[in-house]
Amino acid sequence: MTEKFSKIALRMKSNVIRELLKVTSKPGMISFGGGVPDPDTFPRFEMAEISKEILENEYKLTLQYGSTEGDPILREEYISLLKRESGIEGIDVDNLLVTVGSQSALDLISKILLDEDSIYFVSKPVYLGAASAFSLRSDRHVYMSLREDGADIDEVEQNLQEIENRGELNKVKFIYTISNFHNPAGVTMSLEKRKRLVEIANKYDVLIVEDDPYGDLRYEGKPIDPIFKIGGQERVLLLKTFSKILSPGLRLGIVVGNKTIVKKMVTAKQATDLCTPSLTQRIAARYLQRYDLLSQIEPTIALYREKKDLMLAELERSFGSMEGFHWTKPEGGLFIWFTLPEGFDTAEMLERGKAANILFVPGEAFSLDNTCNNSMRLSFCLPPREDIIEGVRRLKKIVVEYGKEKNLL
Amino acid sequence: MTEKFSKIALRMKSNVIRELLKVTSKPGMISFGGGVPDPDTFPRFEMAEISKEILENEYKLTLQYGSTEGDPILREEYISLLKRESGIEGIDVDNLLVTVGSQSALDLISKILLDEDSIYFVSKPVYLGAASAFSLRSDRHVYMSLREDGADIDEVEQNLQEIENRGELNKVKFIYTISNFHNPAGVTMSLEKRKRLVEIANKYDVLIVEDDPYGDLRYEGKPIDPIFKIGGQERVLLLKTFSKILSPGLRLGIVVGNKTIVKKMVTAKQATDLCTPSLTQRIAARYLQRYDLLSQIEPTIALYREKKDLMLAELERSFGSMEGFHWTKPEGGLFIWFTLPEGFDTAEMLERGKAANILFVPGEAFSLDNTCNNSMRLSFCLPPREDIIEGVRRLKKIVVEYGKEKNLL
Known part of the structure; x- marks a missing residue:
């Protein structure tokens, strides 16, 4: 075979x-x-209680197909979490998509943006899951060297300039970066570099994919504004997940981005897995309604x-x-x-x-x-x-x- | 954008x-x-009970990442279900993969088998979800006309012969068919046609993808052997799902096939969504252990x-x-x-x-x-x-x- x-x-x-x-x-x-x-x-006991309750009482939702976009309550709650946590404002449910973990978001991004000759930027070392999702569609990656304060932005600009010089700028689809506590490198991009990255992305009209699975797990130092907050939804696509803060077993990722991109990802998701499980989404939604995740x-x-x-x-x-x-x-x-x-x-x-x-x-x-x-x-x-x-x-x-x-x- | x-x-x-x-x-x-x-x-009350129990007591599994292949208990139980229901034998857990609904299985099949110039057979009318998953990778489909007793097998053979004549047989990747109670056509492929389809697939060395989401919902007439049982795992890939019999909200699909193909689908799944949610898989596993799904x-x-x-x-x-x-x-x-x-x-x-x-x-x-x-x-x-x-x-x-x-x- x-x-x-x-x-x-x-x-x-x-x-x-x-x-x-x-x-x-x-x-x-x-x-x-x-x-x-x-x-x-x-919080297993809280989730156990919620799960029993919503299977008994909300079974018409939790046991049924859901919308591809995701549970509306979960998306509403997540918007309020983003506001409380990072001061992100000006988004509504149509800016959000619930995926089967962030890995699925990476797969959808790969599908909607990459052709065989598309170029994308990733760090070195690179997060394995992102690299494998992207390379299914194109292997034309450009490396960004990682420093203690994040990717080398001068190098990014230089590479973009070279690509423009050879007339291939339209092939550059996105810059993929893990902004906080990088996997595998552990480093965090400084505020100054985030601002410069946005400037450069604006100058060369390239999308930034900000993957932030670990941002909530800060042990010292002060939180830094997400690149999404600096660059805005027209420039940055933000990936978040419940895997490190509520449970990876639920497999819940959240995409936050401009409505055109989110809508196209929804269409791609229809052909990929139809919808994220209704049960796990509603567990997370009710949890966010009843408990303060950030203090938990x-x-x-x-x-x-x-x-x-x-x-x-x-x-x-x-x-x-x-x-x-x-x-x-x-x-x-x-x-x-x-x-x-x-x-x-x-x-x-x-x-x-x-x-x-x-x-x-x-x-x-x-x-x-x-x-x-x-x-x-x-x-x-x-x-x-x-x-x-x-x-x-x-x-x-x-x-x-x-x-x-x-x-x- | x-x-x-x-x-x-x-x-x-x-x-x-x-x-x-x-x-x-x-x-x-x-x-x-x-x-x-x-x-x-x-069975919402049964599932509610199970869910609470496994979140409290098996949280190290249900709230954690699982293996990409799927919950081992669920796969074991499903093997015994296939045996009881259809007399399918000679398979072990490595022949099975648990996906996020059958849609995800279709996406994985598309990824591991289709290049841009690959050819596949689908019925007319065709199941929408399959068509959209396949067409993401190739739009070279060949139609099979549907009759009251399933696809027109003479036409399939004639088309394969023509493709062979023009030297493109190696581009034909699979014949996709819904064997029982077709979506959307409602028709079922007769035993005779299933046997002929397997013969032809053997002759031209083409894989059959048998999608069977509805087989358990038979209201009259006698069950017909799955094509998988007739053709065997070297020839047929079988897709099953819990969506119509236990709940679509769980998003659980089961792939049964030869180990080489299943293993390649596992690799593709690692880059697609890492693993199917552990919680929903264990709910289904415990349900199968405690209750008789077929009589339920x-x-x-x-x-x-x-x-x-x-x-x-x-x-x-x-x-x-x-x-x-x-x-x-x-x-x-x-x-x-x-x-x-x-x-x-x-x-x-x-x-x-x-x-x-x-x-x-x-x-x-x-x-x-x-x-x-x-x-x-x-x-x-x-x-x-x-x-x-x-x-x-x-x-x-x-x-x-x-x-x-x-x-x-």
């Missing part, structure tokens, strides 16, 4: 992180792998902050004095990007990690050109305190063994 | 049925439109049978003596295909229907070449008895008025 596969099917690569999930459950395994939140932080996640934030600080401290203790080892210090989110000296191959090291019961995601998984080999992504949110300590200890052991064997240390 | 849209985005058409849903809620409206089951038939749907079958017989009787009463009016007599499912004499334009008539508070789906919506204009799809499952009677009365009034005005009667 394989000779029947489409060209894109033949070039599809299985998602390393999804594959990692399968070995995570091995007894004794400590995983810094998946970007998996801690399910103990989710305060204990989660405290918990993750502590784990993040612990992992940073353990990394410092284990690798602080070793030359060429460095890591990002995120102010929120789920990830630390750990870079080793040149020559270390984290993909190869993962096999040793599996044997030693410690998982991480090799940096290569976040590149489209088999680079980032000497980095790895570490997630601190799921493992308990003692596993963070023990996990970094195991990591150190592997690093030292591998480094000595390869004459890198 | 519209100049940024992809070529496929520019040719996307909004789904007429989804648009119809929006006017369905108008007071006084009777809808024969959507293929929407009656939510009163679903018996009252539903009785209810729908009565409504179907009533609509057929009302059609006979209103149109039986009118020349050139005919309709299919389905043995199950949700739809009757009602054909009027040449010259009637059901799309134009729909506007009158909206004004007269009666909705149906114009035949044109089920064609890829703006034909089927003198047919319409009628669904009998959702409206109460009195609305079926009154609805057909309103339909008659519109038909007579339109027919006289256009000198067709």
Whole structure:
């Protein structure tokens, strides 16, 4: 049958992180792998109560097909959440679309914007899920190097200028960026850079896709205005999700954008999955109506902050004095990007990690050109305190063994 | 922004049925439109109980990301359901994939099999959702005419032979068919034709995609072996769904096929929506473990049978003596295909229907070449008895008025 596969099917690569999930459950395994939140932080009793209630009393909605656009109550509630949280105003329900997680939003964006010869900008390292959704339609990506304060905007401008010079500016469809606590890099784009990015996008008439799954999980420092708020709905498409704050199991993503784009995404969604499940949408809607999500996640934030600080401290203790080892210090989110000296191959090291019961995601998984080999992504949110300590200890052991064997240390 | 849209985005058409849903809620409206089951038939109290329980006790699974392949318990249970129901054997969990409704399965099939120049076979009239998913990747469809006993297999063979003669057989990816109680036509493929279709597919080495959302809703006659059972997993990909028997609001589709194809669909799904919601999958899994789905749907079958017989009787009463009016007599499912004499334009008539508070789906919506204009799809499952009677009365009034005005009667 394989000779029947489409060209894109033949070039599809299985998602390393999804594959990692399968070995995570091995007894004794400590995983810094998946970007998996801690399910103990989710309001399960409240959701259980709501779920029972809406299945019994609102079954004509919760058990039925819903509109492709999404539950109207959920969209209304989300508008008010965006206002309270980020001061975003001037949008109504037609600016919002509810998707099956943000991954589905990325798939829809890919469908409505990309042709085979379309160009798009992504960071390096890049979020795997975005890269795979986009590359299904076009592999013409342009990299943006990541710094501690976000993408290198000078480089973005230079690249756009070059593309314009060669007469291909009309092929540039969007700049994709994770504004807060980048996955996998952990870095956040500064306010100044956000403003410059919007200016450049205006100048070259390019859409910005701002993916912000982690913005609510800020552990220190002051929140920065979303690019969407700076650039407005005509310039920026904002992707949000409930996966890190209410539950990934619900699979709920929210797209906020100008009505023409949202409407086209709705049409694409009709041919993709008809509609997001009615039940999970109404659970989230009623939850937002009854509880204050932002104060509910305060204990989660405290918990993750502590784990993040612990992992940073353990990394410092284990690798602080070793030359060429460095890591990002995120102010929120789920990830630390750990870079080793040149020559270390984290993909190869993962096999040793599996044997030693410690998982991480090799940096290569976040590149489209088999680079980032000497980095790895570490997630601190799921493992308990003692596993963070023990996990970094195991990591150190592997690093030292591998480094000595390869004459890198 | 519209100049940024992809070529496929520019040719996307909004789904007429989804648009119809929006006017369905108008007071006084009777809808024969959507293929929407009656939510009163679903076991809401059982599902409410299960939902509460699994959110409280199995929250580490139900609120977390799941595997892309789907809930293992749900897949195990579904294997045993397929065996009990259709005698399908010789499959294990790796032959199954859980999708966000069957629509998502169609999207994944489109992604993994179709290139821009790929050829696929669909019926005429065609199920809208399939046509729109496939046409996102290729518009090279070949029609199969529908008869009372299913697609015209001679025509299929003749077309395959012609394609082979011109050296394009390797471009033919699949034959898509709804085996039972076709949407929109209501017809069922006979056993003889199923066997011949498999023979021909074997001869020309073409995959059959058997979509069977309605097979469990048989009101009379004897069940016919699925094409999947006749042709086997190397030849046939089977799509099933919980939407008509447990609830469309859960958005659960099941793909059954050979492991190579299922695995490739899993990879495509990773880039499409990561995984189907864990909560809705576990609700269905526990339901299948605790209750006998097939006996639970018996009252539903009785209810729908009565409504179907009533609509057929009302059609006979209103149109039986009118020349050139005919309709299919389905043995199950949700739809009757009602054909009027040449010259009637059901799309134009729909506007009158909206004004007269009666909705149906114009035949044109089920064609890829703006034909089927003198047919319409009628669904009998959702409206109460009195609305079926009154609805057909309103339909008659519109038909007579339109027919006289256009000198067709």
